[in-house]
Amino acid sequence: MTATLAPTLIRQDGRDKVTGSGRYAADLTVTGMLHGAFRVAEVPHARIRRLDTTAARALPGVYAIITAADVPEVRYGAFLKDRTIFARDVVRWEGELIAAVAAATPEIAAQAAALIEVDLEPLLAVTDLETATRPDAPLVHAEWATYEADENLVRDGNLASRSTIVKGDADGGMADAYIVVKDRYVADGSHAVPIEPRAILAEWQGDHVTIWSSTQVPFAARSGVAETLGMPQNQVRVIVPHLGGGFGAKCELGFEPQVAALAQTAGRPVKVVFSRREEFLLPDHRRERMILELETGVRRDGTIVARRAHLIIDNGAYSMDEPFLGQMAAMFAVGPYRIPNVDVSADVVYTNTQPSGSVRAPTGPTTCWALEQHHDVVAERLGLDPVEFRRRNLVHEGDTGPTGQVFERIGALETLEHAAAAIGWGRPLPDGEAIGIATGWWPSFPGASGANVTINADGSGTIVTGAQECGTGAVMALPILAAEVLGMRPDEFRILYQDTDAGPYDGGASGSQTTFNNGRAVIAAATEVREQLLDLAADLLEANRADLELIDGMARVKGSQTSSVSIADLASQAAGAGLLLGRGSGEPPPTPAVETANCVGRLGAESFAAPTFFTHAAHVKVDRDTGVVRVLEIAASHESGVVINPIGATGQIYGGVAMGIGQALSEGVLLSEDGRQRNPYLLDYKLQTVADVPPIHVDFVDAPSPTGGPKGLKGIAEPPCVPTPGAIANAIVRAAGSRVRELPMTPERVWRALASTNGEN
Amino acid sequence: MGGRFTSPTALADALAATAAGHRPVAGGTDLVVGTRQGKWSLPEDLVALDRIEELRGIEETSGGLRIGATTSHADLAGHPAIRKRWTAIADAASIVGSPATRHIGTLGGNLANASPAAETSGPLLCFDAQVEVRSTAGSRRIALADLFNGPGRTTVRSDELIVAVELSELAGVGSSYVRLEFRRQMEIAVVGATAVVSLDGAIVIDARIAITALAPTVRRVAVAEFALVGTDGGPDAAAEAGRLAAEAATPISDVRASLEYRRAMAAVVVRRAVTGAIARARGETIPIPASASLFGAR
């Protein structure tokens, strides 16, 4: 951890959140505010025959009701414009919005929503992933061919997106292999479950609207409102009060346009606050259901010669970022391994279920869970130790990735060795206990991002950033970077953030990108201020600019104890003349070059910019009579380039591991035959509790990336979710003798796997 | 709208309120949470029991214990006499929900709510608990076995309050309550089992076995009890009791588990509860809660 700048950073937002003085969107009230409620489809697929709001409007206390008829007909979506803000003619999943009501109280709004008469003609629902693309399957979108879409998207009927990775000659590789292993895994969808159910408050003044929203991506919310309501972006201001977590579910456009349109119609501000049940049912971001078929050919010495894989991924009824995520999943099905011959395809298919979308490391944990179990099966067939199998196949510096990208300095192998050592790989364990291991990779996402840094007249600093704090502490850590450039302390800065009218653009709290991109912007902005300070100091100290340094809150001649001036003094001088203002964005680092001649569905994930590598080892105990699995210990080793804020990075690993244990063992969406959620509440959608989180040994491998973020760092928030389920799965089979090929690996599924007579692994 | 909420300190005032149709609320962890879940709507008029001193606390009587209705699960789980002599109750109370639930949820509420999954019912049933209920007309005692009418239904009248639960001493018994737990806190019983045994030397001379969440109400399983008496209570005998109890159970399939899994787990938890009770009767230490101590026990 050579680049550690802040061994213990006190978060600026910490006290507010812990003491309750901080405000979240649901806490806000503005003068004249009404309360909103949504009417949703509640059936998975139907034609709207009649929609009558008369009775609902007649209810005293109702101010406005809007439906698709009251808003512009705009289809939107990042890669595939297939959805509208309210259902038009057809509803395609149970949570689809039909109408919104504004009323004097939340109770009246809910009552009025229920009074809206909706006559629905049921249509056959598509729920099964394997049959969804058969010619006889009903179409989720009959008019799919008319939708605007990314030109690289490969689609056909219920196939929303196909991505392939083809390299070398997979057939030839398989033919030459000593053995070929093939198996299949099935994963349920799961939820992000932020502790804060979302809230949105919209208030119009004249032609412009202010929206307070619990979104992870205020700029995407702003452009989405502008696009769907047909107004310029500068008339939409999105402010995010404190955000109570998001984990991906609050990415992309949320419910901002509907609430804004409702407030406009009502002529009054309107606030919508979701219940926990709504937070399960209405968002269009849940972790994708998947079916994974994997096939690997290996030589006798354990080196992999060929990989074939076919993934089927649930898009749900509408396309958020899932069409893109298919390509990510295809990359994960290859994994951070040297494989000369590859033939992988990922089909993202429409169903009449809740739309899938990014949830912390989308497609990563599921694909890693399947692939790393598959790798253990291969190792077992070869009689090789799982760690040794990975040691022989992991990528090194100079190797090429699935699409030919050449790896720079990386530490994949070190993470394997460190995690194995930390957990005590190979040590004897009591009956019913075992250790499993899994390795994975994850990209960084270079992108545009901006920040401004100013030094106030008293020498204190202000950072104004477009970046969004979703709880990870990434924005809270930005002062570390500004402080280093300016020779100040992090606590001398205040941060103004998450207001689209205040800060410059940023991609939001998504893709683990905040420090990577906004860190770069803050450094660039601080560097401008640094230049201004040095100019002033050179004048004042009558020194050569090149001889000056900024250190300990002063500008001084290097090495001199006497020839110096405090930054506060410089700032007070500047206050009377040229102000100390810096603005920054910086150039995003390039993404690696690839050869994708034989690949289709190029949507931007075909090369992994500054990829991070990681290995987790899990020590578990399996109760063989009940199938209940307890995780006793996790060792997590991550190569994230470098770590600049260890307390924050370690916190991300703790949280990611906890979330990964949930996905591994207990978190799964149970669907009815027709695609409705059967457990949209916390009693039966089981999160892990703090009591279930075991000791976690955290290790960081240093390998600054030449094309990484500041100092060579890489993203860190999503990766710790990725290898956790796979490590646990591999531990379960070593502890109990049976492999569980369904996710989550619930007690009943583990029990069935143990009970099945052909408990081969 | 405009319901009444009173929070009296005298039991007589609370009884007057229930006589007038007000619904009692103790910790509110069933009543209020169920309202939020949409199970029922919040009663118009409520009378809070939490300020009534005489309803709370555990008193050692000549023959046993008298536990006030608003005694919290945390107090039950922490009480030395309960931990030593009515250990299954401590096993049960110490795994209700989370620390927060245990500090606010009460014994009276757990019983009056009459969930087939309620944690304390099985142990109380096996310990022959008597429930004292009172109204403005006077008080009566209901044997725990006669308290439950079905899921969510009891024989307590709407004008009555549960004021206390009485336990008499059972000499020399060992007991335990075991619940299947998917995670370490905040569980709900998918299946649970209580065993209370007495030994004469190495031989079981009395056995009580109850199953939780495996029938419309918590119930004892006579066949399993019979089978255990006269044995050494060893692994085979415990397994046989489990097998018989599982056969007698009438589990359901739902989002939490299939019928098949529940039945198989009934055998496991009964076996473990018996194992725990026997061990304790022998003076061995099985730390409370037994569910966690016996995790993975074969």
Ligand SMILES: Cc1cc2nc3c(=O)[nH]c(=O)nc-3n(C[C@H](O)[C@H](O)[C@H](O)COP(=O)(O)OP(=O)(O)OC[C@H]3O[C@@H](n4cnc5c(N)ncnc54)[C@H](O)[C@@H]3O)c2cc1C
């Ligand atoms: C997060 C969570 C976890 C939980 N986990 C468990 C668990 O693991 N095991 C378990 O068994 N339960 C569990 N519960 C349910 C609940 O906490 C318990 O049943 C608790 O004992 C209820 O007590 P209370 O005082 O909160 O009841 P209340 O909600 O106040 O009352 C429940 C019912 O009893 C009536 N009532 C209350 N007191 C009396 C009285 N003295 N006389 C007559 N009627 C009365 C009320 O009118 C109401 O109908 C959980 C609840 C929550 C919210």
